[in-house]
Amino acid sequence: MPRTKQSFRLNPRFSLDNNKANVVFLISSRLFPGGRFSYALGIPAKPSEWDTSKGKFRVGKTFPMGERRNKMLNRILSKVREVTEKADGSPINKEVLRRELDKLLGRIPTLVEKDFFDFYNSEIEINRKSWKTGSIKALKTTFNQLKKFEKETNYFISFATINLDFHAKFTNWLNAQNYAKNYVGKQIRNIRTILNMAEDLNYPVNPDFHKKSFKVLREESDNVYLTTDELNQLKEFQYDDPSHERCRDLFLFLCNTALRISDAKRINESHVFDDYIMIKAIKTYQNVTIPLNREAKRILGKYDNNLPSFADQYFNRLLKVICRAAGIDKSVTITKTKGGMRVDAVKKKWELVSSHTGRRSFATNRFLEKMPIQEIMAYTGHKTESVFRQYVKADQLTVIREMTKMTS
Template sequence: MAKAKFILKEPNTKIDTLIYLVYNYQYKRFKYSTGERINPKFWNKSSQRVKASKQFPEYPEFNSRLDKIENGINNAFRKLLNDGIQPNNKLLKEELENELSDNLVKAKKTTFFEFIEDYIEESKLNKTNGTIKVYNTTFKYLKEYKNRYKPIDFETISLEFYNHYLGFLKLEHNLSNNTVGKHIKTIKSFLNEATERGLNNNLEFRNKKFKTLREEADTVYLSIEELNKIEKIDLKASPRLEKVRDLFLVGCYTGLRFSDFTQIQPENIVSNNTVIKVRTKKTGQRVSIPLHKTVRTILKKYKNRLPKAYSNQTMNAYLKEVISLAGIKELVETTITKGGKIEKSVLPKYKLVSTHTARRSFATNLYLAEVPSISIMKITGHKTERSFLQYIRVSQKENADKLLTHPFFN
């Protein structure tokens, strides 16, 4: 039996969220954005309607609109059956919109740029500052492209636009392949969200040729031996460097991002000071991490209350000083594709270290120590082993040394 219900996109949010119609029929599921938004505190999950509330006086009209949508989908389904047509999601959507066109006033069309602007504002309430910065930078490039070349809207996002826009980012802004890929990924996330909300019908951005560029970066990790060198430096004469070193080591032995390992509080230290338990800022995941002896020593030093961190940029600058003092200066050749050209450079290793090296070092060192990938991924948050293996940094020699212990080679 076909049945309609209404659900909230984000039922636990504190701000307005979209209401979806979900229609289950003939072992299939049709999901449709109503275009309506409501704060979850006004929503009655049982009745799937807005609560009668003085704080939301327009609830009768709001519920009447939902009633019309429910009647519309039921009528659309029956009409298809009566006409001898087997229902599917595409036909249901067309028939539903035909049903609603006479009853409901269509909202003013939201442009791609209006949507991005609104979405960035919404995201400030539930996304990290780093993510908002990425959104704003991508939006800045899109506006520049629009002003210099041609208008951009949902219907103009095509493979032709994609190819031209790649050239704009690569050649005119001299961006690396990975940076270009990050902006394409962000544009696709904007389009996915707009499509979910029923604002976009153009799905050309999901074409396999509309791909996110990715180039394996020449990032480094620090081995256990190198981390021991860093731990042993006497930095008492430089409190700023000592603080940076200690925070960085916490990151190296917990696998947490900068935004997380710099926010550890006494209440995050549980199970008799043997486990750190935090909800990560970027993904909202809860992770539990056994305390390494180095982390226990550092926490004891600060009485479980780590010092306030500098900004990520300042920390990265001071960190290079720390790594240099530890004598980690071996030369590393790096290559990067910028402006469509491959650029090579040779730098001492300490210049390539940043706060994110801590997380990469954690994953790589655990992998080399034969800790199962699935256990490491529980902490790093990688969804697939493939993405995890791209993240770790293991040289050919290290990989060969690791394989020597495998039964196949013995």
């Protein structure tokens, strides 16, 4: 007769060894000889940092390392499940599991040169539920670029070889493909993110990525905003297509509240109060309270406090169509670095608008209207005045404001 597969319930838990101020991993299960497995993680913890009822680290501003350490605990649980699944109901050798956990924590040398890509992929999978979709997509793009770079240049990529020489060769390779400077910088930033995670887990990363020379390339973007006259022009235009009208109204709502589209399209009657809206921002996980002006109230009333919703890419494409139809066609010179060269391009303003133009239009127009900067920042969520001033190009706008005053 075929052997019937047995299933045993695991009861894994983490606890704090107060005597040694160390976190211990415990399992009570018949899968282990003696019915118990204990493993000291070597992760230091004070009693105040440990949530005994939940068996994990506390998180929040007071406990900045809590979230990262809890991710490590989740990795340990994933490894235990992997080992028990392979055992297929048979008793588990404690030393086998102990060795696997030692490998996971970097206590024994297990990494070969090619493990960089394995680690990269595993981090994406482990964090898939907690990371934003956009972050995962960006990291996958960088992963694919690294693979392509390795194949085309025969540069062997590993933890040890991601050094200053790699930085120079990889950025030159991206520049040769005519990528924008900010795109190149984003790839370096993503690589540094993965290396920081690997270093936290005791992988043998090359320390060069901490050096200033291993820099993230970046340049100020020439982002456009719509003036109050252009916004009125857009508002007054009559659209035959109802979807164009809904797109216009959602965009005008962004221009009057400084909300991100990811938040605005989630608004329903539960977020709307008499003179303000309150919603938790997806990007920052912070509750934001936004006062409503007359135009924002008008748009909310038109849709019974349930704003139109569009897929982001479709919204950005449609926004260009409706702005072009409304005559938002002022010529704008855009300067950016592509392929390592500064390039000027003349574009019509409708070609450059996106959902983010709403936030920028709100901030810029309010600044030109002399609304106090701190009040504008309450809408936009900027933490410091210096960052806000850079965001709206305040020095340039101050000149414009003064020139307007002189000619009026």
